[in-house]
Amino acid sequence: MESSERLLREHGIKVTPQRLSIVSELSGRVHMSIDDLYQSIKKSFPSISLATVYKNINAMMDMNFIQEVKIPNQKSRFELNKEPHSHLFCQKCGKVEDIELELNTITTQAAQKSGYKIDEQSLIFSGICPKCAKN
Amino acid sequence: MESSERLLREHGIKVTPQRLSIVSELSGRVHMSIDDLYQSIKKSFPSISLATVYKNINAMMDMNFIQEVKIPNQKSRFELNKEPHSHLFCQKCGKVEDIELELNTITTQAAQKSGYKIDEQSLIFSGICPKCAKN
DNA sequence: TTAAATGCAAAAAATTTGCAGACGT
């Protein structure tokens, strides 16, 4: 709330309740799809329209305020733009988490082997989370 | 042609000209989107329908014969199912290439740090390919 | 011969757009 508002102001866009809801949802550690977001926000804010969610997600992507996370065989999820990091996807419960890993070594290898000038990497691990593994 | 036919037979599905075209397109080193495929196949096979491309792509995904490659900010591409490998995406020309890298070390790190039981990883580098870098 | 595949057209799902009214600054 506080910080969501500040984030929006820093990016120079109007602070509306709809946007505050979106940012607040995306601030959690769970990464959500467009429809997750819409369904979730509707509970506390029934009048929000799906078009508004789309418009804001697109606008926020354009201004590099949020990012899309594409997971194999899954709908895209969205997250606030943070320091570069990798992702873990649990095939059992569907959760997506962040993980920080040092990718310099592997990126250097890839650059040397391919001749590419690499400036971004997307690394997603799929498996079973500890909680699901127990059951 | 030869080998496309063999691949289809090995997977126990009927060998049709439409399927041969799809497999043959996907055999190249360039990874294509659904629409790339459709447009490209239509040139040599004008009667193919988009629905057929979708049906076959879906069926081939289900039988694990091909795989979807999701690239940030891009349409999905498809490739024949090969040994695990990573991808390079050129932000200039849009090309997607395979690259083989040893991911054991980083995967072990991720598993230890997170407690996940990891069985798959998707690693995509974005940057500029050597050819585009020259221009 | 027969089950499966194709192509078409229609249906459904996902995303975008235009615009009048509401709202933030």
Place this chain on the structure above:
DNA sequence: ACGTCTGCAAATTTTTTGCATTTAA
């Protein structure tokens, strides 16, 4: 007060489905 944002409905785009016909085995 002004320009932006919202919500609605309609338009587009993407993907799926049903079905009559064709085709591979």
